[in-house]
Amino acid sequence: MKTTLLKIIVILFLLFNNCLVYAQNNDKTAESKKGKSKQENEIKYPYFFAGGSLWLGFGSYTYVDVNLMFGSQLTKRLNVGISGRYQYIHDKTYLEGEFETSVYGGSVFSQFAVIEDFRKLFNTKMHNGILIHAEYEFLNTKYNFLHFGDTDLGRDRYWLYNMLLGGGYFQQMGKQSKAYILILWNLTPSTDNPYTYPQIRVGFNIGLSR
Numbered sequence: 001m002k003t004t005l006l007k008i009i010v011i012l013f014l015l016f017n018n019c020l021v022y023a024q025n026n027d028k029t030a031e032s033k034k035g036k037s038k039q040e041n042e043i044k045y046p047y048f049f050a051g052g053s054l055w056l057g058f059g060s061y062t063y064v065d066v067n068l069m070f071g072s073q074l075t076k077r078l079n080v081g082i083s084g085r086y087q088y089i090h091d092k093t094y095l096e097g098e099f100e101t102s103v104y105g106g107s108v109f110s111q112f113a114v115i116e117d118f119r120k121l122f123n124t125k126m127h128n129g130i131l132i133h134a135e136y137e138f139l140n141t142k143y144n145f146l147h148f149g150d151t152d153l154g155r156d157r158y159w160l161y162n163m164l165l166g167g168g169y170f171q172q173m174g175k176q177s178k179a180y181i182l183i184l185w186n187l188t189p190s191t192d193n194p195y196t197y198p199q200i201r202v203g204f205n206i207g208l209s210r
Contacts, residue, residue, distance in 0.1 A: 043175050046074045052083070053203030062090040067203070069109070073176070077113040082106060085139065105139035105159075113170070127172035133182050135164040141194065163187040166198065176207020 048071070055065040064087065071081020087103040115121070115129040139160045166184035173179055182201040186193070 043076075045076070046072045047176055048072050048208040049079070049081075049176065049205040050208060051203055051205035053201050060092045062088070064088040067201070069203075069205075071109075071205075073207070077116050078110070080108075080110045082108050085137075101142045103139055103141045105137065107135050107137040107164075109133065109135035114167075117172075129170055129172075130167065131170055131180070132167045133165070133184065135162075135184070137162040137164055158192070160190075160193055161188065162193065164199075168201075173204075174207075176209070177205060179204045 050068075050070050052066070052068040054067070055063065057063040065085070066087075067083055067085045069081050069083035071079050073079045084106045085104065089099070089101050089103070091099040111131050111133050113129050113131045118124050118126070118128050137160075139162070140157055141160060142157050163186070164184040165187055166182055168180055168182035170178050170180040180201075180203055182203075184197070184199045184201065186195070186197045189197070
């Protein structure tokens with residue numbers, strides 16, 4: 001399981017690195033174009049965006065985590081949004097037989113760019129920065145996902161409510177799209193929560209308006 005997750009993380013970081021190279025080349029192409037006025041290159045706020053993140057692991061332990069989000073970039077630094085999440089877990093190595101479950105839910109979130117553009121601080125050609133992320137998450141999970149050896153005691157499924165806070169790095173990809181890496185901690189831990197923290201997310205946002 002650990003080997004599979006490690007491979008996934010390496011692949012995701014390679015993909016993220018390719019995104020950075022693409023963004024850098026895209027910026028150079030944009031700078032080489034002439035004849036456009038300054039107003040045409042300005043980003044108009046607010047605008048809507050969609051995106052998300054994806055984690056996959058297959059084998060004796062199958063893990064699928066899909067997180068889709070939709071929101072509005074209110075200013076250069078601030079955005080708000082909602083997300084939907086679905087997880088599928090299938091563990092063939094469980095001692096008492098195969099274990100299979102699904103987790104679903106959503107969240108509301110906000111992000112604020114503490115450093116909106118490193119180009120304003122350093123001699124760099126890439127538009128990137130640092131952001132903080134706050135999120136209120138609600139997930140519906142199965143009792144045996146946490147208490148594998150216990151009976152359900154009439155509690156088949158239940159809701160988890162988590163307040164997540166963290167930060168990360170983002171890379172602008174064009175005027176209204178970006179890729180990001182986040183590290184999130186849970187401010188409301190409980191014994192009913194089967195997840196470990198901090199959590200790492202790698203994802204992207206794509207602008208929906210010009």
